Amino acid sequence: MSGSSPGYFVAFEGGEGAGKSTQERLLAETLVAAGHDVVRTREPGGTPAAEAMRHVVLSPEFAGLDDRAEALLYAAARGEHVARVVRPALSRGAVVVCDRYLDSSVAYQGYGRGLGPDRIRDLSLWATGGLLPDLSVLLDVDPRQGLARFAPRDRREAEPGEVHDRVRAGFREVAAANPDRYLVLDAALPVGEIADRIADRVLADLRDRA
Numbered sequence: 001m002s003g004s005s006p007g008y009f010v011a012f013e014g015g016e017g018a019g020k021s022t023q024e025r026l027l028a029e030t031l032v033a034a035g036h037d038v039v040r041t042r043e044p045g046g047t048p049a050a051e052a053m054r055h056v057v058l059s060p061e062f063a064g065l066d067d068r069a070e071a072l073l074y075a076a077a078r079g080e081h082v083a084r085v086v087r088p089a090l091s092r093g094a095v096v097v098c099d100r101y102l103d104s105s106v107a108y109q110g111y112g113r114g115l116g117p118d119r120i121r122d123l124s125l126w127a128t129g130g131l132l133p134d135l136s137v138l139l140d141v142d143p144r145q146g147l148a149r150f151a152p153r154d155r156r157e158a159e160p161g162e163v164h165d166r167v168r169a170g171f172r173e174v175a176a177a178n179p180d181r182y183l184v185l186d187a188a189l190p191v192g193e194i195a196d197r198i199a200d201r202v203l204a205d206l207r208d209r210a
């Protein structure tokens with residue numbers, strides 16, 4: 001948890017084409033309208049150095065990058081992002097809305113690449129000094145439907161279907177193991193309904209803290 005810090009940290013997780021970015025934007029707009037100090041960010045990325053690492057892990061230029069090197073780069077980018085952007089924002093009391101966080105590594109590297117969920121989680125916990133979101137929203141989507149929304153844009157989206165099936169199962173396992181931290185929603189629901197349910201939960205959490 002962001003724990004003793006005064007801010008609130010919400011992460012969006014899910015497979016390709018789940019609509020995370022849309023929901024992240026809608027939540028941020030709702031929170032700004034409600035008068036909150038909101039910081040929108042994403043992983044991998046969020047700082048110049050972490051965006052450079054994003055380029056290395058996602059560009060087809062580096063197709064065939066070693067799986068462990070890839071996992072370390074995601075964790076390194078996360079450590080940099082948390083230290084420079086997320087923790088300072090939480091310390092000043094902001095709401096941080098992040099498109100993907102640590103459980104993306106658990107699902108993609110831990111389950112998808114078969115590197116082991118516990119090892120991958122521990123690596124990112126080490127990199128971030130143990131920072132977990134107050135709320136993780138899983139937009140659960142059948143990979144075949146999600147990927148059908150667009151042509152592959154990066155080397156990750158070009159992976160075979162069974163990798164995406166393992167990623168989806170991984171996300172669901174993590175969510176089931178952490179029910180207090182997770183809100184799981186069917187990404188096939190109407191956009192407005194998903195947005196309302198996320199906003200209800202976040203606004204209620206923020207009221208409880210006030």
Ligand code: TYD
Pocket residue numbers: 015016017020021043044058074099100101102104105106108109156157
């Ligand atoms: P993102 O920009 O969220 O893409 P999309 O809109 O397609 O979901 O994420 C880029 C890719 O990076 C995505 O395929 C998932 C992958 N990824 C990992 O494999 N591990 C990680 O830790 C993170 C944060 C992302």
